[in-house]
Amino acid sequence: MLQSVIDVIATADYMVALTGAGISKESNVPTFRGEDGLWRNYDAMELATPDAFRRDPSLVWEWYAWRQGLIANCNPNPAHLTLVKWEQEGILKSLITQNVDGLHIRAGSTIVYEVHGDLWALKCVSCDYKGRLDVPAEGIPPCPKCDNNLRPDVVWFGESLDRDTISNVYQELEKADVCLVIGTSSFVQPAASFPLIVKQSGGLIIEVNIERTPLTSAVDYHLSGKAGEILPQLDLLLS
Numbered sequence: 001m002l003q004s005v006i007d008v009i010a011t012a013d014y015m016v017a018l019t020g021a022g023i024s025k026e027s028n029v030p031t032f033r034g035e036d037g038l039w040r041n042y043d044a045m046e047l048a049t050p051d052a053f054r055r056d057p058s059l060v061w062e063w064y065a066w067r068q069g070l071i072a073n074c075n076p077n078p079a080h081l082t083l084v085k086w087e088q089e090g091i092l093k094s095l096i097t098q099n100v101d102g103l104h105i106r107a108g109s110t111i112v113y114e115v116h117g118d119l120w121a122l123k124c125v126s127c128d129y130k131g132r133l134d135v136p137a138e139g140i141p142p143c144p145k146c147d148n149n150l151r152p153d154v155v156w157f158g159e160s161l162d163r164d165t166i167s168n169v170y171q172e173l174e175k176a177d178v179c180l181v182i183g184t185s186s187f188v189q190p191a192a193s194f195p196l197i198v199k200q201s202g203g204l205i206i207e208v209n210i211e212r213t214p215l216t217s218a219v220d221y222h223l224s225g226k227a228g229e230i231l232p233q234l235d236l237l238l239s
C-alpha cells in the first residue's frame with residue numbers, strides 16, 4: 001500500500017492537498033470534533049455565528065483571544081514541514097486548508113488557500129476595513145475607520161466562503177490529478193466535497209487520518225496514522 005501511494009505521488013502531474021485540524025494536532029492545536037475536540041466543550045452556536053457576535057461580541061472575542069494565545073505558542077510540526085518541502089520540490093502544487101491557525105504559512109508554504117480564514121485577520125462589521133492583529137485581542141477591537149466593532153475575519157457557521165478564494169480553489173481542484181486529504185473529519189461543506197471534484201475528473205484521493213471518515217469509502221488510499229509521522233515517512237520513501 002505504502003509503495004503504491006509513493007508511486008502515485010511520484011508520478012502525479014498536479015497534486016493538491018486539503019488539510020484540516022488534525023494536521024495541527026501534533027502542534028498541540030485542539031481539533032474541533034473527537035474526544036477532546038473544541039465542539040465537545042464549547043457551543044459553536046454561541047461562539048462562531050454572526051448571531052452570536054451580535055448577541056455577545058465580548059464573549060466571542062474572549063474565545064477567539066484565547067485561541068489566538070494558544071496558537072501563538074504552537075509551532076509547525078513535521079507534517080506542515082513536509083508539505084513545505086514538497087511545494088519547494090514541485091511535488092505539491094497547492095495547499096487548501098480549513099485551518100485558521102496559520103501554521104502552514106508560518107511553516108513556509110506559500111501557495112495556501114485558507115478557506116475558513118485566518119485567526120489573526122480582522123474585518124469591520126459595518127465598513128470595508130480589514131486589518132490584522134499580531135498579539136491576542138483584548139476586549140472588542142474598535143474599527144479605526146468607523147469605530148464600530150471589528151470581528152475575526154474567519155468563516156462562521158451560516159456564512160459563505162470568500163468568493164475569490166473559492167474560485168481559485170475550484171480552479172486548483174479541476175487541474176488536480178491527485179488530492180491528498182490530511183487530518184479532516186470531512187463533515188463540513190463545501191470543503192468535505194473538494195476531494196470528490198478531483199475524483200470526478202478521474203483523479204485519485206489519498207487520505208491520511210487516525211480514523212475513518214465519511215470520505216474514506218470514496219478514497220483510493222487510506223493511510224491510518226498521525227500526519228506528523230506518515231508524511232515524513234512518505235517523504236523518506238520518495239527520495
Ligand code: OAD
Nearest residue numbers: 020021022025031032033098183184185188209210226227
Ligand atoms: P475536525 O476536528 O472535525 O477533524 C479533525 C480530524 O483530524 C479527525 O478526522 C481526526 O481523526 C483527525 N486527526 C486528529 N489527529 C490527527 C493526526 N495527528 N493526524 C491525522 N489526523 C488526525 O477538524 P476539521 O475537519 O478541520 O470550521 O473541521 C472542519 C471545520 O469544522 C473547521 O475548519 C471548523 C470546524 O467547525 C469553522 O470554524 C468554519
